[in-house]
Amino acid sequence: MERMLKNLFLYLSKNKTMTRAARKYGLRFGASRFVAGESLEMASAVIADLNRKGLAVTIDYLGEFIEDEQEARQMADQCIEAIRMIGRNDLDSQLSLKLTSMGLDLSERVVMDNMRRILEEAKANHVFVTLDMEDFPRCQPTLDVFKRLKAEYNELGTVIQAYLYRTEKDISELDEFQPNLRLVKGAYKESREVAFADKKDVDENFKKIIKQHVLNGNFTAVATHDDKIIEYTKELVNFHGIAGDCFEFQMLYGIRNEKQLELVEEGYKVRVYVPYGTDWYGYFMRRLAERPANVIFVLKGLFKK
Numbered sequence: 001m002e003r004m005l006k007n008l009f010l011y012l013s014k015n016k017t018m019t020r021a022a023r024k025y026g027l028r029f030g031a032s033r034f035v036a037g038e039s040l041e042m043a044s045a046v047i048a049d050l051n052r053k054g055l056a057v058t059i060d061y062l063g064e065f066i067e068d069e070q071e072a073r074q075m076a077d078q079c080i081e082a083i084r085m086i087g088r089n090d091l092d093s094q095l096s097l098k099l100t101s102m103g104l105d106l107s108e109r110v111v112m113d114n115m116r117r118i119l120e121e122a123k124a125n126h127v128f129v130t131l132d133m134e135d136f137p138r139c140q141p142t143l144d145v146f147k148r149l150k151a152e153y154n155e156l157g158t159v160i161q162a163y164l165y166r167t168e169k170d171i172s173e174l175d176e177f178q179p180n181l182r183l184v185k186g187a188y189k190e191s192r193e194v195a196f197a198d199k200k201d202v203d204e205n206f207k208k209i210i211k212q213h214v215l216n217g218n219f220t221a222v223a224t225h226d227d228k229i230i231e232y233t234k235e236l237v238n239f240h241g242i243a244g245d246c247f248e249f250q251m252l253y254g255i256r257n258e259k260q261l262e263l264v265e266e267g268y269k270v271r272v273y274v275p276y277g278t279d280w281y282g283y284f285m286r287r288l289a290e291r292p293a294n295v296i297f298v299l300k301g302l303f304k305k
């Protein structure tokens, strides 16, 4: 049943009609639990509040289904606005973005132009940028863009997904760039040809790559809500005497809020991924797919804006 619901939500997350309708009608169905708001001002207030609680942030302007160069350019403009807002308000926040929304599927020129505009602004405002990892067909193109841009801009990182078989090799190949990597389990529906299907295997591979990247001496963001992985990371860094500024935990906005604060209390660095914008639908469906039990929030949210 759980797997069926997971697949259903992942299928729904790709629905263009629903995405367009959601844009028009605004945050609904309890999505505000996971999305900071539709405007940059709303996101800014949420970030300031999280910062006051000792939590660092990475902000993400939500965007799905970019169809032409102009839309990709507008998405990049929104990222630039977000970077300026972070600088202006002196917030403790980085930026996360998806390369498809910068035109990855359109052309190399479009994606590179948009990324260079963003990274110039990020450099001027001392804001670190992370390239989120999308579905399997975008994995190699994302890593290619990352490698090219990392040679020009230092303040750039990306994401590696533990469910992919190729992951260990990717981390080894990326080592020469001394990358700041966010390690995650992986959120998309992938075939058995490219990804582990069993949660147990994904968790084992997750631990393996955390160890690999931490011991390579590169900055590691362990992005998970899973207590077992968090405990594993704590033991690993303790055992190897890894300094507190070489790693951090990351969690999504609205998920395990108490755990986030508990880790801060214990002295760990915690960064919260804060999405905002009118394109909340696909992101919201992916969160429901991770934990179908959250459907209960949707049912409650049906009657509230």
Ligand code: FDA
Binding pocket: 131, 132, 133, 134, 159, 161, 182, 184, 185, 186, 187, 188, 223, 224, 225, 226, 227, 250, 251, 252, 255, 256, 272, 273, 287, 288, 290, 291, 294
């Ligand atoms: P898992 O799903 O096993 O959950 C462990 C426990 O956490 C659950 O038992 C539950 O208690 C709690 N939990 C998990 N999800 C929950 C939810 N939705 N609601 C309430 N509780 C929940 N993926 C990707 O493919 N590309 C990317 O770029 C990113 N980026 C990213 C950034 C950050 C900061 C995070 C935290 C995650 C991502 N992800 C991602 C998503 C990631 O791949 C993964 O799908 C989710 O983090 C869920 O996996 P967990 O590691 O939390 O474990």
